[in-house]
Amino acid sequence: MKKILISLGLVLSVSFAMGCASQEPATDLLKDAAAAMANTGNAKECAAETYALAQNALKEAQAAQEAGDLETARQKARLAQTLAKQAKEEAEMNAEECERRKNASAAVEEILNDELSGGPVFVRDDSFKVIYFDFDESFLSSSAVQDLQSNVAVLKAKPEMNVILAAHTDDRGTTEYNLALSQRRGDAVKAHAVSLGVDASRMSVVPYGKEMPASHGTREQDYALNRRVEFVPR
Amino acid sequence: MMKRTWAYIVGVLALLPSGVYAQPASGDKGSKAALSALEAAGKPAEGAPAGEAGQTAINDQAIALGVDPLSLITVTPGGPPVRIPIAVPDSMKIGDNIDEAGLGRTLAEVIRNDLTMSGLFEVLPVETYALVDASKEGVTQSTIQFDSWYNVGASVLVKAHYKVTHDKADFEFAVFNIDSAAPVPIAMGKRHVNPGNVRAVAHEFVNKLIGFFTGTDGVFGTRILFAARGKNNFRTIRSFETDGFGGTTYDLPEAINAMPEWGPKGGVLFTQLMTKGDNIMLYADKELKQLTDFEGWASGADYCPRSGKIAFTGAREQNGNIYIMDADGSNLVQLTDMPDSIQTSPSWAPDCKRLAFVSSTSGKPQIYIINADGTGMRRLTWVGNYNTTPDWSPKGDLIAFTARDERNVFDIFTINVNTGEVMRLTQDQGHNREPSWSPDGRYLVFESTRDGKQPRLYLMNQDGRWQTRISATPGLKTPVWHP
Numbered sequence: 001m002k003k004i005l006i007s008l009g010l011v012l013s014v015s016f017a018m019g020c021a022s023q024e025p026a027t028d029l030l031k032d033a034a035a036a037m038a039n040t041g042n043a044k045e046c047a048a049e050t051y052a053l054a055q056n057a058l059k060e061a062q063a064a065q066e067a068g069d070l071e072t073a074r075q076k077a078r079l080a081q082t083l084a085k086q087a088k089e090e091a092e093m094n095a096e097e098c099e100r101r102k103n104a105s106a107a108v109e110e111i112l113n114d115e116l117s118g119g120p121v122f123v124r125d126d127s128f129k130v131i132y133f134d135f136d137e138s139f140l141s142s143s144a145v146q147d148l149q150s151n152v153a154v155l156k157a158k159p160e161m162n163v164i165l166a167a168h169t170d171d172r173g174t175t176e177y178n179l180a181l182s183q184r185r186g187d188a189v190k191a192h193a194v195s196l197g198v199d200a201s202r203m204s205v206v207p208y209g210k211e212m213p214a215s216h217g218t219r220e221q222d223y224a225l226n227r228r229v230e231f232v233p234r
Numbered sequence: 235m236m237k238r239t240w241a242y243i244v245g246v247l248a249l250l251p252s253g254v255y256a257q258p259a260s261g262d263k264g265s266k267a268a269l270s271a272l273e274a275a276g277k278p279a280e281g282a283p284a285g286e287a288g289q290t291a292i293n294d295q296a297i298a299l300g301v302d303p304l305s306l307i308t309v310t311p312g313g314p315p316v317r318i319p320i321a322v323p324d325s326m327k328i329g330d331n332i333d334e335a336g337l338g339r340t341l342a343e344v345i346r347n348d349l350t351m352s353g354l355f356e357v358l359p360v361e362t363y364a365l366v367d368a369s370k371e372g373v374t375q376s377t378i379q380f381d382s383w384y385n386v387g388a389s390v391l392v393k394a395h396y397k398v399t400h401d402k403a404d405f406e407f408a409v410f411n412i413d414s415a416a417p418v419p420i421a422m423g424k425r426h427v428n429p430g431n432v433r434a435v436a437h438e439f440v441n442k443l444i445g446f447f448t449g450t451d452g453v454f455g456t457r458i459l460f461a462a463r464g465k466n467n468f469r470t471i472r473s474f475e476t477d478g479f480g481g482t483t484y485d486l487p488e489a490i491n492a493m494p495e496w497g498p499k500g501g502v503l504f505t506q507l508m509t510k511g512d513n514i515m516l517y518a519d520k521e522l523k524q525l526t527d528f529e530g531w532a533s534g535a536d537y538c539p540r541s542g543k544i545a546f547t548g549a550r551e552q553n554g555n556i557y558i559m560d561a562d563g564s565n566l567v568q569l570t571d572m573p574d575s576i577q578t579s580p581s582w583a584p585d586c587k588r589l590a591f592v593s594s595t596s597g598k599p600q601i602y603i604i605n606a607d608g609t610g611m612r613r614l615t616w617v618g619n620y621n622t623t624p625d626w627s628p629k630g631d632l633i634a635f636t637a638r639d640e641r642n643v644f645d646i647f648t649i650n651v652n653t654g655e656v657m658r659l660t661q662d663q664g665h666n667r668e669p670s671w672s673p674d675g676r677y678l679v680f681e682s683t684r685d686g687k688q689p690r691l692y693l694m695n696q697d698g699r700w701q702t703r704i705s706a707t708p709g710l711k712t713p714v715w716h717p
Contacts, residue, residue, distance in 0.1 A: 026361075028361075029361070047707070049686070049688075049706075049707075049708050050706040050707055050708075053706050054706075074359060074361060078359075082347075083706050086705060087706070089478070089479060090705075093472070093481050093483060166509075172638075172642060172644070172665075173620070173622070173638070174579075174622045174636050174667050174668060175461075175492060175493060175623075175711065176493060176533055176547065176578050176622070176623070177576070177592060179512070179531070179534075179547075179578075180547065180549075180554045180576040180578045181576070183530070183531060183553070183554065184553065184576065187552075187553075204511075205530070206508075206509055206510075206512070206531075207507075207512060208490070208507055209492075209507075211469060211490050211492060212490070232509075234509070
């Protein structure tokens with residue numbers, strides 16, 4: 001009895017849907033994808049990158065359909081739909097931060113944008129020089145030694161000042177090994193400063209690994225700016 | 235109708251978890267020949283693990299030939315493994331057949347996505363069987379139109395029905411072998427749950443289905459923990475399910491919170507990078523506890539559930555070394571004591587009796603193994619000059635790690651703990667780093683820059699032949715699969 005009911009009901013309701021699906025399947029998928037895109041909440045602002053991926057996939061699906069490549073159109077439409085859903089989810093996760101950014105003025109917005117891909121910004125003291133390192137190395141080059149001597153002079157002129165040696169690597173490498181490598185750089189700076197007469201208790205090394213880049217690019221000059229130890233008054 | 239046999243496919247898949255595709259990696263003919271020559275030169279005595287002398291010979295020979303040994307290890311060509319064609323029509327609501335809450339559609343979508351991600355099935359696109367009137371079918375064998383499903387190319391058919399009564403939903407599943415026109419016995423009875431649990435029910439069904447075909451249940455719907463971009467340009471810890479849905483952000487203080495790990499009692503361990511130093515924190519039952527108090531730094535906790543011990547990297551006015559402590563931070567023991575090199579990234583063997591870790595005592599970071607009592611330290615990797623982030627497989631035979639090749643590109647490899655055999659799993663697709671095994675040892679989750687500068691999370695099977703993106707969200711790092 002139950003089985004008969006199922007069969008009758010399903011025949012009526014689904015044969016209608018099937019009729020459409022068999023004629024224009026790609027169109028249906030495109031409609032679904034477009035609907036998913038329209039239902040992403042504030043993903044355009046709050047999950048911008050993922051939203052852009054979804055938008056791009058939808059465009060490709062539409063282009064493929066116009067070119068008669070229905071298989072690609074279906075694939076891209078499905079991808080667009082999945083990405084749209086992920087963007088929605090991501091936007092919901094980011095909602096609070098996103099709201100804060102939206103309410104910020106345009107001038108502040110620029111700073112926030114910069115921050116988002118970086119890390120907490122220390123207040124830099126311009127009287128200290130940043131000590132830079134070679135790729136994968138923790139030894140002090142001759143120019144690094146010169147800069148360090150200048151910093152040591154500042155420390156000696158301000159005997160009441162204590163500093164954090166914030167140590168960093170570039171983005172290449174893995175998270176924890178980079179943390180250890182940055183520690184080594186901090187230790188090298190501290191040891192040399194001690195050898196030049198600064199009391200060890202005035203300096204504490206804090207390793208940050210690759211988590212706080214000074215420059216966000218992926219060119220060699222960006223990496224070079226990130227392999228560094230900064231003197232931060234504490 | 236003509237019968238196809240798919241028993242052979244099932245046979246192959248059943249072997250998959252034990253590594254039927256795990257052939258020695260080899261590249262094009264040129265490097266293959268070079269590799270053979272090198273292997274002959276450096277072959278260790280039969281049965282013996284690859285020793286230092288033998289491997290050093292391989293390195294020396296390679297350098298003499300003017301090639302970086304790592305460049306000789308390339309991804310095995312051969313494309314993805316054989317996959318079973320499967321049809322999963324949208325689920326039907328019993329009674330009026332109106333899917334008003336989209337429950338049936340969600341159910342089918344989650345199942346289709348999981349089956350695709352598994353790499354074991356080729357999920358036929360829904361449009362390709364639009365002409366099969368699935369509405370005539372129930373979950374019993376006599377209602378299934380086997381000829382029609384055969385004609386659209388399906389070997390397996392999944393039927394999922396549901397019924398909503400009051401505030402609960404009843405889910406019912408059936409699976410059919412199209413070639414033999416018989417039901418497939420999946421140990422999944424009716425489920426009576428809140429409609430909001432539809433994703434969990436779908437994952438459970440897929441896991442059972444994978445169990446039938448491979449002998450080991452699947453792991454879909456389990457959680458993956460990772461570091462993500464947080465508020466005010468800090469870093470935070472999040473987790474989501476294997477398909478990127480069901481996200482959770484842990485309520486942690488603003489800081490650079492990094493290197494998460496699953497801790498005791500469902501808690502989350504992580505490293506907090508603060509101006510006063512880096513230390514290991516445990517977030518459990520909505521409470522935050524600092525487990526270490528190192529003047530230098532402590533990082534990268536790895537928890538071993540069977541012994542309840544946490545291994546981590548600690549440093550006191552010197553380079554990092556490996557430490558072990560209890561889950562509450564007590565009984566601190568220093569395991570390695572090498573002041574002149576970096577020791578970091580410990581990873582427990584599944585029996586908690588050994589650890590893999592990274593040491594730069596040879597000059598460059600390499601993977602080492604040590605007993606939990608500090609004895610028996612030995613070097614495991616001999617090829618390449620930057621091998622980091624070891625993760626010991628749950629079966630105990632393999633260690634996955636991140637290596638840097640001669641182009642300064644990062645890729646994921648595995649090494650067999652007993653034979654020393656190295657396999658490359660990723661190549662020529664951005665940087666690939668920080669692998670973590672799935673609890674069944676069938677997959678690895680990892681971060682990759684193949685789709686943009688910011689890393690995203692991907693999944694691959696244990697030989698790398700099947701790779702797929704988990705989430706399009708950028709900036710996700712150091713994933714850890716729930717054990």
